Amino acid sequence: MAITKWKNKNTFDPWADFDALQSEINKLFNYDRSQRQTGLFDRNFTPAVDVVENDNECTITFEMTGMNKDDIELSVVSNVLTIKGVKKSNTENKNGRYYRKESWEGNFQRSLSLPQGLDNEKISAQLENGFLSIYIPKKEESKNKQITIEVK
């Protein structure tokens, strides 16, 4: 629109509140309530994960800050890796008062479907510096092999 009607902002507009209400309701419809990157059985809080694949193995890294070996339970059932665990409170004694609390505690569960061709029998896991690394080697037959064909 090239020319708009000049509107003095100081004059009282009886419809201003209705405009605000309309935009609020429009916002409500646009609001996306679904969570991103979470599955059916995931809780609100899930540890962040990296999955890296190369020719020989697949490495899965979970961010498990402050968790012990006993708190984590790993299982693989037909190509789906499930991690369950309990995150305990970082502070041990509860005699004081919190100024600020940003950390969460509680149970979590997360399932990941693994890429094809992994050897589920040879999984190794390691917990270090707050990271849980899971190494799954690939099956010999699914590795990329270079075959040279002699031409006669």
Next chain:
Amino acid sequence: MKERKELESKKKIQAVCDIYHNEESVVMTLEMPGVTKDSLDIKVDKNKLIIYGKRTNHPVNGDYLIREILDSDFYQEFTIDDTIDVENINAKIDNGIVTVTLGIKETAKARTIEIQTR
């Protein structure tokens, strides 16, 4: 040169932080995954407590299928007031959790006053 550029462009984020106090001290726990004892730097500058943790993620060789873990350092500044005993600050790191214990000065602690009867 390429490495240097990567270092400079690394983002700094604030770690998840709990602050909690009891009669003896103020205890801060910060979640810093990937930070080790050597890559953590805590210093007090006048009335500022500066916590800087350099994160070392696992070396990656391969392609990411999922990437959610951030690759940024942790940097936070806190102001401390004169009730904190600057000489009495301890820090420890265990499995990615940094616990900083700030002692409260004797003069700022709660005292019980004996009441004498005459």
